[in-house]
Amino acid sequence: MQAWLVITTTRPEFDAIDGVKLSNLAPHLAQAVETWLALAGERARAQQSARAAQDLGAGWLWLDATARVSASGDGARALIAATPALRLTLDNRLDFRDATLARDLRRRIDRALLPGADPQILTLERSPLLQLSLLPGLAPRAPGLEPTLRALLRRAPSARHLAQPALGAAFDLKPSETRLAALLCDGLSLAECAAHLGWTIETTRSCSKSLFARTGTRSQSDLIRPDPHQRRLVQPGLTAADRALRAPQPLHLGAQTCEEQLAVARRHRPASRV
Secondary structure, three states: OOOOOOOOOOOOOOOHHHHHHHHHHHHHHHHHHHHHHHHHHHHHHHHHHHHHHHHOOEEEEEEOOOOEEEEEOHHHHHHHHOOOOEEEOOOOEEEEOOHHHHHHHHHHHHHHOOOOOOOEEEEEEEOOEEEEEEEEEEEOOEOOEOOEEEEEEEEOOOHHHOOHHHHHHHHOOOHHHHHHHHHHHOOOOHHHHHHHHOOOHHHHHHHHHHHHHHHOOOOHHHHHOOOOOOOOOOOOOOOHHHHHHOOOOOOOOOOOOHHHHHHHHHHOOOOOOO
16 A cells, blocks of 8 residues: 655745655654554444344343443444333433333343353343343453443344345245245244235145245244254355255244354353363
């Protein structure tokens, strides 16, 4: 990368002092450019992380022992604003309109603050699934500092809001199969899918059989079950003929719940040292 340091003047000629100014500034130019590039890179990475979290329906918060939010991301603030059952009080504390959920949150915060505590998960809504996970260990206890919890707020993404052409191309599905697959992965029954699509129940059953045959599955639960050992149905560089020769795999469009994600994390968590 090249950079030019330029000085302008309204005078007809430059003086010697102008050259001195350039000479004094030149040694700092490289450092200034490197700092600017580093900050631009950090901003780009932060924007990419925020976009990924948004696409996954997740947002982060830092909470103290009284559920006061000391910091949060844009995704978490958007989820709170869009959830009628959840709100922030005037002193910036998480609160629920449901008294049972409010008591459950306080109990889970107390448990998460205990030494060696496991993550605590609170289900706020069932459809669509919205969960709050409390993860201990953000900040160590220190004089003048309250214990702080990491919290993740996540609403499971809806498969029907994915780009339908890309979804069909990724799994080699017909347009009708793609629309039905997205609804099934969102948990709708065949009757609900038929009503949503304006199809008869017979047409929906026929399309589901074609969908299951194409994906090598036998039921709706097979279609959406999360399996970390399965490979993607479509891999870059494979033609339709290549894919036809490969064993079909489940779609795995259904998002894992927080419990499933944390169970996987606990299995891979290193043993604690004494």
